[in-house]
Amino acid sequence: MKQQFAAKHPWTILAAGAAIQVLTGLPAAWGVFQQPVMEEYGLSEQGAGYAFALLIAAFGVGCVLGGFLQDQKGPRCAALWGTALLCGGFFAAAFLPGRAGWGFFLVFSIPAGLGTAFLYPSIQSCAQKWYASRKGLATGVSGAAMGLSGAFLTVFVGFVENRWGMRVCFAALGVVVLAVCGASAAVLQNPPQPAGQPNAKAANDLPPHQMVRTTQYRLCVAGVALAAPPMLLFSPEILTIAADRGLPEQWAPLCVAVGSAASAAGRLLCPAASDHWGRKPVLYGVYAALAAGSIGFAFAQGWWVLAAYCVLTCFYSGGAARLKYGPVRPCPCGGQLWLDRPWHERRQPAELCGQPAAGSACPAYAGGSQRRGGRDMFPICKTCSNG
Numbered sequence: 001m002k003q004q005f006a007a008k009h010p011w012t013i014l015a016a017g018a019a020i021q022v023l024t025g026l027p028a029a030w031g032v033f034q035q036p037v038m039e040e041y042g043l044s045e046q047g048a049g050y051a052f053a054l055l056i057a058a059f060g061v062g063c064v065l066g067g068f069l070q071d072q073k074g075p076r077c078a079a080l081w082g083t084a085l086l087c088g089g090f091f092a093a094a095f096l097p098g099r100a101g102w103g104f105f106l107v108f109s110i111p112a113g114l115g116t117a118f119l120y121p122s123i124q125s126c127a128q129k130w131y132a133s134r135k136g137l138a139t140g141v142s143g144a145a146m147g148l149s150g151a152f153l154t155v156f157v158g159f160v161e162n163r164w165g166m167r168v169c170f171a172a173l174g175v176v177v178l179a180v181c182g183a184s185a186a187v188l189q190n191p192p193q194p195a196g197q198p199n200a201k202a203a204n205d206l207p208p209h210q211m212v213r214t215t216q217y218r219l220c221v222a223g224v225a226l227a228a229p230p231m232l233l234f235s236p237e238i239l240t241i242a243a244d245r246g247l248p249e250q251w252a253p254l255c256v257a258v259g260s261a262a263s264a265a266g267r268l269l270c271p272a273a274s275d276h277w278g279r280k281p282v283l284y285g286v287y288a289a290l291a292a293g294s295i296g297f298a299f300a301q302g303w304w305v306l307a308a309y310c311v312l313t314c315f316y317s318g319g320a321a322r323l324k325y326g327p328v329r330p331c332p333c334g335g336q337l338w339l340d341r342p343w344h345e346r347r348q349p350a351e352l353c354g355q356p357a358a359g360s361a362c363p364a365y366a367g368g369s370q371r372r373g374g375r376d377m378f379p380i381c382k383t384c385s386n387g
Contacts, residue, residue: 016184017123018145025149062117075126079185082118090174143267150260270318286319
């Protein structure tokens with residue numbers, strides 16, 4: 001019944017994913033947590049930095065583990081585990097004995113990082129499967145919600161922590177995450193496989209040990225690794241940096257909120273731009289903007305700090321969102337078309353498939369070879385082609 005409803009209303013998958021993403025922006029919003037955590041748990045500034053570093057490390061490991069889990073058990077299972085881990089981190093931090101800073105690393109940073117990461121791939125993958133022909137839309141909507149997470153957490157933490165303290169704030173976040181993420185995770189599911197359609201996943205997926213050896217994977221890893229430092233290095237200290245650079249102290253928290261809005265804009269606009277102009281031109285523009293933003297941020301004073309930070313968050317998030325989905329479109333035969341050209345250079349759907357395998361009758365096959373010198377000159381259907 002749930003699958004039938006989702007098939008008729010696929011927007012529910014996007015809505016559920018967006019609701020979860022609004023609560024999973026801990027890495028980007030750590031700046032609003034750092035000072036209250038230092039005061040509540042007796043951590044030094046260096047200790048709070050270690051807590052953030054461990055959170056990011058757990059997030060990286062969790063993305064891999066969560067990805068495997070959602071492949072094996074489905075997005076709902078992975079999202080429910082992520083909800084449990086994230087809630088556990090919030091509740092454990094709320095009840096951690098006073099001034100027990102050493103325990104904060106174990107009870108909060110690790111489970112919260114893992115939980116956020118378990119939720120992340122399950123949402124992205126599920127949305128992209130439901131919107132296979134509009135992956136930019138699916139990635140942009142859920143990514144924009146994650147970008148707005150920083151604004152939500154800034155307001156929420158500022159309101160609750162100022163009145164009742166950081167422990168109550170962690171407990172309240174645990175309750176909100178349990179209710180919102182738990183209910184939304186129950187909605188997530190993979191789209192139905194049409195009867196008689198070949199299993200495109202089995203036909204196209206590479207085993208992990210082969211995938212990590214591909215040039216595309218290495219380029220994606222390098223791109224993310226090089227793009228992350230300009231934003232992640234500044235994010236935990238943005239409130240302090242803004243105040244030291246002359247931004248009025250009462251306006252310093254605005255950096256997190258406005259930066260989150262810029263992040264959401266980048267996650268929406270960069271995938272849309274790359275659908276129109278192609279992946280490479282947009283990524284070149286993203287990296288150029290990150291380089292310019294980093295230089296500008298190094299010398300910015302006053303309100304220019306906010307402007308430079310918005311440039312960094314916008315293009316870091318936009319570039320990351322653009323790398324999250326491959327140029328893949330469905331083929332009428334049930335396979336997938338790997339599109340590596342800008343939209344205006346692609347042929348019509350009836351001309352997209354390559355030479356079909358023996359006995360295949362793909363309706364999109366237009367005849368003739370589309371390879372030259374070992375390269376696919378036009379998109380090749382991986383299910384119905386010999387390639």
